[in-house]
Amino acid sequence: TDDRNADLRALIRTIPDFPKPGVQFRDITTLLLDSVGFAAAIARMAAGTQGPVDLVAGIEARGFIFAAALAAPLGAGVLLIRKDGKLPGTTIAEDYALEYGTDRIAMHADALVPGQRVLLVDDLIATGGTARAAVRLLRKAGAMVTQAQFLVDLPDLGGADALRADGLAVDSLVA
Template sequence: MSSAALDRALGLVREVTDFPEPGVLFRDLTPVLADPSALRAVVDALADRLPPGVRTVLALEARGFLFAAALAATHGLGVVPVRKPGKLPAVADRVTFDLEYGTATFELPADTLVPGQRVVVVDDVLATGGTLAAATLLATRAGAVVESALVVLEIGALGGRGRVGVPVHAVRTV
């Protein structure tokens, strides 16, 4: 994967002001997902940051699902979706956490992680760190070993990396 291909891919990220509420600058990676070569460049960049020995990718709802599933499928890994409430038929655990603009809850599906299982958490954007910290907590409480978190974009000024509790690897920091 070339640096130019990754730069082109990340150049597709759309900035949306005042979404989902006034004062928030939302980074929309949908144009990256819609472009096959851009998606491949980003997935390859995430793979370059994949720790050795990991067997499972925790995918965070919603755009994290797409990047995590592509990463897992291309590297022979399992994928476990971390969902919002009411989406899973069997829930192992749940946690409520703070967002940049409110609160949210994540649930871990039952019977998907076992003690000692080595995992990475994958999401699209790291802002204040609430979503990554919540997913890390869910995996840890299930007995899994969270090796790191992988994100496409990190909004460095918000300091979210410090809340996550595991090494964070960002394809790009803005």
């Protein structure tokens, strides 16, 4: 994460007081609308990926966009990590803490073969609660999860460092 990605940073807008007062919401929809910027973001995330990957795991909803775009350049399939209750097959789930209460994400229990190498992808990491629950879920299924890629890191919230403490190499393009 440095100024090499100033072009991408300029495509992300900040919306004050969303979804509640005091939050500066980093909105990536403006980057998605920019054909050159979106393609550059995917190319740089792919270039930052180390070694072969069998599956790219994307986290609903915005993470799907980046995981799907990375699959072809990485020669990998896409594994969907969804909010609980959305997947039709037999699932395994993992809870994580929110500011108030908890949330639950799930994946199909048979989505991967134990030992497959999985790259975790999302648009943004904040507290890391979502990504860390995804890592627990993937590891429960037998995945080798050694790296995660995000378009945006909000470093003050500590999520990327927490993921590193969980044993992952963590990359982001814009902080």
